[in-house]
Each structure stands twice: as structure tokens, then as C-alpha cells.
Amino acid sequence: MDRQVIQAIKQRLNIVEVVRRYVSLRPGGGRQMGLCPFHQEKTPSFSVNEAEGFFYCFGCQAGGDVLDFYQRVNGLEFKDALEQLAAEAGVELKAFKPDPEYDERQKLKRLCHEMHEAAQEFYRRCLDMAAGETARAYLRRRGAEKESVAAFGLGASPDDWQSLTNYLQSKGYTPEQGVTAGLLSKNERGRIYDRFRGRLIFPIQNLSGQVIAFGGRILTDGEPKYLNSSDTPIYKKGEHLYGLFQARQAMTRSKRAILTEGYMDVLALHQFGYKDACGVLGTALTQEQVKRVAGFCSRMDLIFDGDTAGRKAALRSAEMILQYGTKCSVVLMPDGEDVDSLLQKMGPAGLDVRLKDAVDGLDYCLETVRETLSPREIVGWANGFLANLADNSLRPFYLPRLADGLGIAEADLRRFGGGQGKLGAAGGFTAPVGRRVASGQAQAQRAPTVGRDERDDRYYLRFTIQYPEYIPELVKRGFETLLVTDFGRGLWKKLASAGEGDIVPLLDGEEKSFWARVRSEDKPEGEALADEWRHICQRIELAGVRGTREQLMEQIRLASQANDVEEVKRLMAALTGLNAPSREEE
Structure with a gap:
């Protein structure tokens, strides 16, 4: 992609306006500050520099430009994020290198989006027509208001096999395209027909507001009671939640997410003022769903049915949320009651009492495990819980609490290997994207530990990031001789090629984080700048001498092996004339 095209997108989109869709920002220190959407914190450390167009979190070191923020907060691939922002900015993309496979996938996705938009319009119209009378009657019985129906885009599917087709x-x-999009079905004989028939239709939207799937509630006698879209090129049911698009901004304000099971429960919650509610889509809560919700809030309140299935779902959901490092609580509804019926009978006061008395998520897990598992199974559960923590920094918080709550010696949990965390591909602990850390006890993700050589390289590179106008002169002086690590040399190569242009599209994750952190710091001015420049130039000169010294030492070694006494003397004399300390002596 031509960097000028990317720059055009960034120039047309105000990063503060984009970030404000997800984060509440306030002016502070010449920047906009807020609570980081990528980790749990109580004191704002997330900053947005509107003038320079980048964000940086001093807590978890996330940083980059508007594209990076949008991609990360929405869990998108780079090209998908770029295409969405380009459409918003009114910039036409033509500069991608040819990628037939990607282009074909995008073409199919666009087709699916278009067909879902058409299907949504069809279902919405049907709700207002004679074919939607049964659905309208059902909504009236459930107390659904017109505003709620419109806000969630509800519709109706005719009780017919070919209407949508x-x-x-x-x-x-x-019809075959309809099958690919998940809107139509095909039987064993090859006959294609409407997937949703005689149902109240609930559109499922992604975080950009696009309809990507549907859920349908049967309106007559029949099974299944609820039918959801299958996975398609634009929809993976384990990654999305019903109503998250409508709830995301309220979540960033309240720092809470209410998670429940039913479509009508979500609708009722929003209707009665709980705008931070969303629903699990017919399956058990998944890690991807937890990550997606955790990006908007610091705690999750689970409201599930009180039957056996609901209790099991609450246990597994609470486990997953806690393992991710987000606080949660559990509310179990009385037998025969759901959120919708409770709100219709008692209003918000009835639910507020239950939310106030909600059981802490960890306490719920421990109590359920104690009551339902054998002693041997309890130990296995505890070790499994600890072994699946998303971040090893959570281990010191959970280990003593599990030991105390389950009556297991902490030493036994350690001995059996519990709580070792998930290892990433490089052998390090995987840090999740989203708000983390239970009860605020564990610290925010810190900057990666680096050795002395890389610290030195970062020190020198800091100047080039703060003052890119000096890069051409530094190239002439041989700045690269200062750098000894792969990180330093790789970043310098990109900085030198970009000059004073836009460097961000060239950087990888760690480089981008370092760049954003440096750009967020105060830089030397006046005499301090002059001193820094002199120091850098001196170090370059010394590095050149050091390089010559190393070459001489290698030549001396080779001459000694060849028993060339005269050459050794000559080289030693040259070496004596050099008086530059090695890097280890500095």
C-alpha cells in the first residue's frame, strides 16, 4: 500500500474523534487522557496526541496511529481496518499489491454484506406487513416498545419456503450465493430454501454496525425455538455478541458489561435503561467474546437462568472472564423467571436489588466447585484454572485465593504445576488484548525487559525519533555503527528510509510501541538539545574507532596463527594508537 494513501486516510480522520467512540477522554498535559481500553486501570494512563495523530498507553505500552487503534480495538486484520477507515474518510484504495486470494476473500465478504443488508431490509418490511402480524403480536405481549424494535432493527420472516429466496x-x-451467505439452506437433494421461516428476526451486527448474521425465534409450534446463522465468511458466532454494537459506548462510560443469554432479555435491558447489556449468541461464552467485551469495560455482570444448564454456563463463563483478568459477578434468576419477565413485572428496582446482591465471580466458582466436585476433581479444577490464566501476572492474585477457598495447601497447587500461565510461541507469557487484572491487584502489563545492548540502542534511537530532521546527517556520519541489536538496526533502517515522512506504517508492534512512547515524552530543547547532539556525534566517532579496533584484533589473531611476527608488531602498534573503550567497558 502506498504510504501516501495511508497518510491521506490519517489526515482526514481525527484520531481523537475515532478514539472517543470507545474511550471517554479528557484534556490533560497537552493531550487527551482516558482509561486504556487495552488493560484494566484506575488512573488514566492512555493518551492521545491529536496534533501528531497517535496514541500511547504508559501502562501497557500499546501505541500507534488511528489505524492501529481501530484495528486493535475491533480485532480486525490490517487490511480490513484500512478498508473500513478508508470508506469513512472517502479515500479510494487502489495501491495494494496484487493478492488474488485476499481479493477473492474480500469480494466474497462484500457480497455477503450486501446480501445481509438486503435481507435486513426484507425482514424489516415484513414486520410491518400482514406477514408480520404474528411477530408484532408477540412483541406486544413481551412489552417491546417501538423505539427498541427500531433501535435493534427487528424484523419478521414469512412462514414460507421461498420468500427471501x-x-x-x-x-x-x-440462490447458491444465498447459501454461501448463510441466508438460505440446501437440503440433501439440492433444494434451496429460506433458512428463517415464520420467525421473529434479530439482526446481529459487528462493531461497525454492519448486519453480519441473524437470529430467529419461532412464532408457532416448532423446533428449534431459536435458530441462529451458521458461520459464514463474515460471521463467526464465537466472536460476536448480540447488542454489543448498541452497548459499546455505554460500556465505556459505565465500565461495566451485563452479559445475558436471550435476545429479548437484551432488548428489555436496554429498554429499561441498562444500555451496557449484550447477549451470548446461543453458545457458551468464548475467549474471543470475552476479549471483545473486555475492551470496553472493567467488569462483567453475568445474568443467567437458575436451572442446571444456567448454573453450568455461569460457572464456565465466570471462569473464562476471571482467567482473562477481568472482574465479574453472577446473578442467577429464580426458576421460571428471566430478565425480561422480571423487568416487566418489577421494573429496574427488581433487577437493581439482584445486581447489588450479585455473587462475586470467583466466590461463585469456588462455591460451585466445592459443592459439585470430588476432592480429586477440585484439585484438578484449580490447577486447570491457574494453568489457563491469560497472563502470568494474575497468578499471585489467584493462587492464595483458590487455595484458601477450596481448602488446598498453596504449596500443593504450586507443586502440581498450577498457575504456570499460557506460553506464547516465543516462550513468553501471552498478554491479552483488552482490559485485564482482577480487582486491580495485579499490575498493568509492563514494557518488555531488554538487555544492556538494546537499552543502549533505544537510547540512541530516541534522539532520531524525537528529531527526524537530523536523520540525513546521522546517516552521513554512520549512525548505524552505534547499533548492535537486531531491534536497533531494524528500526534504524526504517527510520532512515522514512526520514521526516510517516514512519508508522513501516513499524511492527514493539517498534510502534517504542516510537509512540518516545513521541509522548518531553524532548530536549535549546542547550540540552545541543548537548545531546554533541554526545551522539561523539558516540558515533567512538563506535567507528571501536570497529577499527575489533578489526585490528581479528587481524592480530590471524597474523599470530600464521606466525607472522612483523605483521603482529605492526598491528599492535596501530592498536596501541587507539584508545576507545569497548562497549563492555563503557
């Missing part, structure tokens, strides 16, 4: 064909789409 025919409608899509009238729009130019083939």
Missing part, C-alpha cells in the same frame, strides 16, 4: 433473486443474487 425470491427477494434476493429479484436483487440479482443467486
Whole structure:
């Protein structure tokens, strides 16, 4: 992608306006400050520099430009994030290198999006027509208000096998394309028919507001009671939540997410003022869903049915949320009651009492495990819980609490290997994206530990990031001789090629974090700048001498092996004339 195209997108989009969709920002220290959407914190350490167009978190070291923020907070691939922001900015993308496979995937995704948009319009119209009378009657019985129905885009599917099929064909789409998009189904004999028939339709949206799937509630006698879209090129049911698009901004304000199970429960919660509610889509809560929600809040309140299935779902969901490092609580509804019916009968006061008396998520897990598992199974559960922590920094927080709550010696948990954390591909502990750290006890993710050589390289590179106008002169003077690590040399190569241009698109994750951190710091001015420049130039000169010294020492070694006494004397004399300390002596 041409960097000028990327720069055009960034120039047209105000990073503060984009970030404010997800984070509450306030002016502070010449920047906009807020609570980081990528880790749990109580004191704002997330900063946005509007003038220079980048963000940086001093707590977890996340940093980059508007593209990086949008990609990370929405869990997108770079190209997908770029295409979405380009469309918003009104910039036409034509400069990607040819990638037939990617282009074909994107073409299919666009087709699926178009067909879902058409299907959504079809279902919405049907709700207002004779075919939607049963659905409208159902909504009236459930107390759904017109505003709520409109806000969530509810619709109705006719109790017919070919209505949507025919409608899509009238729009130019083939039945086979409808099957690929998950809107139509095909039986064993190859007959294609409407997937959703005689159902109240709940559109499922991604975080950009695009309809990517549907859920349907049967309106007559029949099974299944609820039917959801299958996985498609634009939808993976384990990654999305119902109502998250509508709830995301309220979550950033309240720092809470209410998670429940039913479509109508989510609708009722929003209708009664709980705008930070969303629903799990017909499956057990997944790690991807936890990550997605955790990016908007610091705690999650689970509201599940009180039957056996609901209790099991609450246990597994609480486990997953706690393992990710986010606080949670559990509310179990009385038998025969759900959130919707409770709100319709008692209003917000009835639910507020239950939320106030909610059981702490960890306490719920420990109590459930104690009551339902054997002693041997309890030990296995505890070790499994600790072994699946998303971040090893959570281990000191959970280990004593599990030992105390389950009556297991802490030493036994350690001995059996519990709580060793998940290892990443490089052998380091995997740090999750999203708000983390239970009860604020564990510290925010710190900057990676680096050795002395890399610290030195970062020190020198700091100047080039703060003053890119000096880069051409530094190239002439041989700045690269100062750098000895792969990180330092790699970053310098990119800085030198970019000059005073936009460097961010060239950087990888750690480079980007370092660059954003340096740009967020105060830089030397006046005499301090002059001193820094002189120091850098001196170090370059010394590095050149050091390089010559190392070459002489290697030549002396070779001459000694060849028993060339005269050459050794000559080289030793040259070496004596050098008086530059080695890097280890500095």
C-alpha cells in the first residue's frame, strides 16, 4: 500500500474523534487522557496526541496511529481496518499489491454484506406487513416498545419456503450465493430454501454496525425455538455478541458489561435503561467474546437462568472472564423467571436489588466447585484454572485465593504445576488484548525487559525519533555503527528510509510501541538539545574507532596463527594508537 494513501486516510480522520467512540477522554498535559481500553486501570494512563495523530498507553505500552487503534480495538486484520477507515474518510484504495486470494476473500465478504443488508431490509418490511402480524403480536405481549424494535432493527420472516429466496433473486443474487451467505439452506437433494421461516428476526451486527448474521425465534409450534446463522465468511458466532454494537459506548462510560443469554432479555435491558447489556449468541461464552467485551469495560455482570444448564454456563463463563483478568459477578434468576419477565413485572428496582446482591465471580466458582466436585476433581479444577490464566501476572492474585477457598495447601497447587500461565510461541507469557487484572491487584502489563545492548540502542534511537530532521546527517556520519541489536538496526533502517515522512506504517508492534512512547515524552530543547547532539556525534566517532579496533584484533589473531611476527608488531602498534573503550567497558 502506498504510504501516501495511508497518510491521506490519517489526515482526514481525527484520531481523537475515532478514539472517543470507545474511550471517554479528557484534556490533560497537552493531550487527551482516558482509561486504556487495552488493560484494566484506575488512573488514566492512555493518551492521545491529536496534533501528531497517535496514541500511547504508559501502562501497557500499546501505541500507534488511528489505524492501529481501530484495528486493535475491533480485532480486525490490517487490511480490513484500512478498508473500513478508508470508506469513512472517502479515500479510494487502489495501491495494494496484487493478492488474488485476499481479493477473492474480500469480494466474497462484500457480497455477503450486501446480501445481509438486503435481507435486513426484507425482514424489516415484513414486520410491518400482514406477514408480520404474528411477530408484532408477540412483541406486544413481551412489552417491546417501538423505539427498541427500531433501535435493534427487528424484523419478521414469512412462514414460507421461498420468500427471501425470491427477494434476493429479484436483487440479482443467486440462490447458491444465498447459501454461501448463510441466508438460505440446501437440503440433501439440492433444494434451496429460506433458512428463517415464520420467525421473529434479530439482526446481529459487528462493531461497525454492519448486519453480519441473524437470529430467529419461532412464532408457532416448532423446533428449534431459536435458530441462529451458521458461520459464514463474515460471521463467526464465537466472536460476536448480540447488542454489543448498541452497548459499546455505554460500556465505556459505565465500565461495566451485563452479559445475558436471550435476545429479548437484551432488548428489555436496554429498554429499561441498562444500555451496557449484550447477549451470548446461543453458545457458551468464548475467549474471543470475552476479549471483545473486555475492551470496553472493567467488569462483567453475568445474568443467567437458575436451572442446571444456567448454573453450568455461569460457572464456565465466570471462569473464562476471571482467567482473562477481568472482574465479574453472577446473578442467577429464580426458576421460571428471566430478565425480561422480571423487568416487566418489577421494573429496574427488581433487577437493581439482584445486581447489588450479585455473587462475586470467583466466590461463585469456588462455591460451585466445592459443592459439585470430588476432592480429586477440585484439585484438578484449580490447577486447570491457574494453568489457563491469560497472563502470568494474575497468578499471585489467584493462587492464595483458590487455595484458601477450596481448602488446598498453596504449596500443593504450586507443586502440581498450577498457575504456570499460557506460553506464547516465543516462550513468553501471552498478554491479552483488552482490559485485564482482577480487582486491580495485579499490575498493568509492563514494557518488555531488554538487555544492556538494546537499552543502549533505544537510547540512541530516541534522539532520531524525537528529531527526524537530523536523520540525513546521522546517516552521513554512520549512525548505524552505534547499533548492535537486531531491534536497533531494524528500526534504524526504517527510520532512515522514512526520514521526516510517516514512519508508522513501516513499524511492527514493539517498534510502534517504542516510537509512540518516545513521541509522548518531553524532548530536549535549546542547550540540552545541543548537548545531546554533541554526545551522539561523539558516540558515533567512538563506535567507528571501536570497529577499527575489533578489526585490528581479528587481524592480530590471524597474523599470530600464521606466525607472522612483523605483521603482529605492526598491528599492535596501530592498536596501541587507539584508545576507545569497548562497549563492555563503557
